[in-house]
Amino acid sequence: MNLTTKKRRNPLHWIACFEAAKGVVVILAGFGLLSLLHRDVQAVVHELIDALNISPTHHLVDVFLKLVEHLNDRNLWQFAGIAFMYASVRLIEAYGLWHDRQWAEWFAALSGAIYLPIEVYELSVHLSTIKLLVFTFNVVIVSYLSYNLWHKSVVSRHQRK
Structure with a gap:
């Protein structure tokens, strides 16, 4: 591999790192969803809102609370599964980009x-x-x-x- 090829591949390495980072973040989000199994998700969301010092009157807080209102363990497993599949795609893509x-x-x-x-x-x-x-x-x-x-x-x- 000559110097020109190395220079041309370098941006692919940056893109590969970006895709891998997205995959890792989504894996962590998937595990975060699984950590909510058998818990009162609304209570956890309220704790998070308090910890982040977000105003409970903010319109997005209400939207988010409505979303988690009917969330159950089955949904959490489904969302975590989708997250892990998406992360797998991103990590496979990152591998392919890294290896040109x-x-x-x-x-x-x-x-x-x-x-x-x-x-x-x-x-x-x-x-x-x-x-x-x-x-x-x-x-x-x-x-x-x-x-x-x-x-x-x-x-x-x-x-x-």
């Missing part, structure tokens, strides 16, 4: 691009710095991966001639 696998680049570009229309809609409904940063970050990653795939395709065609 083309399938992982395609998957990362497509899975990132899926969110772009939703992010544009969210920005049009309510513009915020966080939403703009997430959108920009996603555009940069999808653009880089798309360019990288295109570049590899061009190089491959020239090598076949």
Whole structure:
């Protein structure tokens, strides 16, 4: 592997680390859900709201409390299972990106691009710095991966001639 290839792979390593981090965070969230089994989830949420010093009159607190109102152990298992599946996909993607696998680049570009229309809609409904940063970050990653795939395709065609 020459220096040019190493320089070109480095952004894939950063993207792989980002995907792995998302996978780890979701695994932790899944275990967090499982830690709520056989507990009064509403009481735990109230404790969390108090610990984070969030105003109980905030409209999002009411929405969140309504969401957990009917949460039971079966739902917790289901949500944790979905979290673990999602995390597995992210970690497999991270492995593929780290090892410069083309399938992982395609998957990362497509899975990132899926969110772009939703992010544009969210920005049009309510513009915020966080939403703009997430959108920009996603555009940069999808653009880089798309360019990288295109570049590899061009190089491959020239090598076949």
